[in-house]
Amino acid sequence: MFSLRLSQALDWLYPPRCRYCRESISKDEDYFCHACWAKIRLVSPPLCTRCGRPFLDAGGDDHLCGACLMHAPYFEKARSWACYPSEESEGHPLREIVQRFKYRRKVSLGKPLGRLMARGCYSFLSGCPVDLVIPVPLHPKRLRWRGFNQAVILAREVGRLWKLPVDPFILVRSRETPPQTQLAEEERRKNMRGAFSLNPAKPVDAKTILLVDDVYTSGATVNECSRTLLRAGAKEVYVLTLARTV
Ligand SMILES: [Zn+2]
């Protein structure tokens, strides 16, 4: 009773606000206001059966995309919660919120974002026979600079909600990679080669792994992580990301 009154008083003192534009929101709206939700496009079919790329504004069934037909990825399936346009020109609530989380170190955004992803990808996650959740690692240098790994925060939320073990100490980023943004697809793949290694004290053999990251851009990073895990004997790798650029 007391805690109910306390939470009502807190709502009165600090009405819930949109995480992006700070507009006040009603109790039944989650995290974002109505106008911001309208801009956030959830990933929905039809999509690529492998990498989860949504075929925006197209009808029909799910099928393999051109990129997956050309180079089959190492992972079984990748899925993302929502997507946003890759061009920086227009402000987009999800892209901005991801950037605030990562680059402006708004660590408190991590848990709600992890929750949105873990709940929103229910049907994907319930179809993955996952033994272990592994976040995509940062290079130690970048980790020191940023102070936290955004993928670890998201992975922990998935683990908590799905009651799955999370281990951020298995996969190691052993080589620093130059920024990928200016590179073409083939170059991104080469750029990532050998960037990850595994902690020898933590075998992954015969395990089904769920890799978690914040954004799927070309897929080169999660593909290289998957290659490393499979070479070390992992059974299968699935990929879950909060967002995806389209
Ligand atoms: Zn808003």
Ligand SMILES: [Zn+2]
């Ligand atoms: Zn694909």
